[in-house]
């Protein structure tokens with residue numbers, strides 16, 4: 001009897017130690033989040049994305065979050081393929097160190113940079129690509145950005161400069177998608193038409209598709225109050241037809257013919273689309289509700 005009384009506390013202590021070990025192991029497991037890479041938009045400085053980095057850090061302490069410091073501010077007007085190569089160079093070593101893969105959150109023009117990185121990189125290990133209000137099917141609209149770069153052009157006549165070889169030296173022209181001049185677009189767009197395989201010129205289209213399909217999940221975030229992405233449905237792979245009526249993703253030729261893998265990925269169940277009202281373009285990466293409700297759950 002006496003022995004039992006003395007051994008009891010010892011047993012309890014052992015039990016506590018075991019529980020503690022189990023819990024801390026679990027805690028550590030839960031705390032190992034995949035690294036997150038943030039790819040900025042046009043004219044952004046790295047610090048413009050700080051809010052997003054902070055929100056991730058608070059929700060998932062210990063996550064290694066990197067805002068890729070390439071082609072910021074005016075350098076974001078450089079040709080898209082050149083930017084893609086620069087981003088790739090910085091992203092590759094981070095991917096190599098992340099044996100379980102990384103997540104990428106790509107904002108605005110950054111979403112197209114990310115499409116370029118994914119399609120042209122055969123050893124990427126991106127788990128989830130979160131596209132944050134990005135003109136994934138291109139842009140056709142008068143915006144402050146356009147006025148800044150091409151002060152003398154409106155959307156109706158920008159094709160005259162965008163679809164020339166010197167026009168294609170500026171990022172915006174690389175994804176300018178004029179629904180009334182699709183032949184010129186397909187012939188001259190060296191970036192978006194190539195990513196979409198809408199031009200006969202891409203002899204790597206199969207490779208691009210395979211690379212894209214290595215992605216595990218695609219999350220498309222956008223909404224009607226964006227104010228910059230035009231049409232806003234471009235953030236969901238929708239776009240204007242030649243009558244400027246928006247045609248949704250599933251009705252797009254690039255989807256139906258599976259030109260770069262989007263249809264296959266969707267059939268796999270790996271494309272999620274969120275239409276979120278009430279968010280203006282510059283607020284997507286600052287809005288805590290957007291982060292909590294639509295982004296956080298993907299970053300595990």
Ligand SMILES: *[C@@H]1O[C@H](CO)[C@@H](O)[C@H](O)[C@H]1NC(C)=O
Pocket residue numbers: 035064065093094095097
């Ligand atoms: C975050 O990742 C980068 C790139 O892999 C690495 O250089 C850095 O040491 C990591 N930071 C922490 C705190 O783990």
Ligand SMILES: *[C@@H]1O[C@H](CO)[C@@H](O)[C@H](O)[C@H]1NC(C)=O
Pocket residue numbers: 243245
């Ligand atoms: C184009 O738009 C006009 C006006 O909205 C409409 O009457 C017409 O049917 C549309 N044409 C096509 C081919 O969608």
Ligand SMILES: *[C@@H]1O[C@H](CO)[C@@H](O)[C@H](O)[C@H]1NC(C)=O
Pocket residue numbers: 197199200205206209257258259260
């Ligand atoms: C890309 O388009 C060409 C026709 O222009 C076609 O031959 C090729 O199969 C397409 N690639 C993919 C991956 O669908």
Ligand SMILES: *[C@@H]1O[C@H](CO)[C@@H](O)[C@H](O)[C@H]1NC(C)=O
Pocket residue numbers: 276277278279280283287288289290293
């Ligand atoms: C934040 O996002 C929510 C939707 O999640 C939206 O209703 C709200 O208007 C947004 N606020 C701002 C300032 O963007």
